[in-house]
Each structure stands twice: as structure tokens, then as C-alpha cells.
Amino acid sequence: MKGAHHDPADHSRTCQPHAGESMIDTLWFPGLLLIALGVVGLAAIVASAAYGETHLVLPLSLVTGAVVTAGGGLIALEHRRVLRIERSWRTEHSDATHPHAV
Numbered sequence: 364m365k366g367a368h369h370d371p372a373d374h375s376r377t378c379q380p381h382a383g384e385s386m387i388d389t390l391w392f393p394g395l396l397l398i399a400l401g402v403v404g405l406a407a408i409v410a411s412a413a414y415g416e417t418h419l420v421l422p423l424s425l426v427t428g429a430v431v432t433a434g435g436g437l438i439a440l441e442h443r444r445v446l447r448i449e450r451s452w453r454t455e456h457s458d459a460t461h462p463h464a465v
Contacts, residue, residue: 388441388445390441390444391437391438391441393434393437394433394434394435394436394437394438394441395434395438396434397430397431397433397434397437398430398431398434398435398438400430400434401427401428401430401431401434404423404426404427404430404431405427407419407423407427408420408423408424408427411423
């Protein structure tokens, strides 16, 4: 799909405008990558606690929490951008028959 960064919602091929949104719009990937790093950090927390390295648990927890929070924030910001683009598309195409027009 060309121009997915400009308009990631699929208006013509589905009646669900956000179907596959996270795969069409590649600007989500940094947030998904940060959440994946957070999962790795969670495994590191469990491993450090299991090996008795308790002095590493708190710093790893803080870093992992920050990384997951940043990833979730990036995903939330990108979803808000997509919703803003969708609202502007609907106002520009208000005369067209659209299955989601309210």
C-alpha cells in the first residue's frame, strides 16, 4: 500500500478501518521494538533474581519499566496520529458514501 505513512487506514478494501493497522503503518515498529526489549528485560530480571544477583534487580526493573512505558507511549502517539488522519479524511470525503460515516 503506497503512502501508508500519509493515510494508513484502508478505506476501500475493508469495512474495518483499522484492520492490520499495525502492519500497514510501519511507524508503530519502534514502539513494538521497545516492548520486545522490555520482555527481554523482564527475562533478565528473573534471571538475575534466580542467580542471586539481587543488586541488579532494581536497576533492571527501572530500565525495563521505562522502556515498556516508552514503547506503549510511542504506540499510543502513533494511534492518535492515525485517528487524526482518519478524521481529516472523513471530513474531506464527507460527501462520499462510507460505511463508517456517522
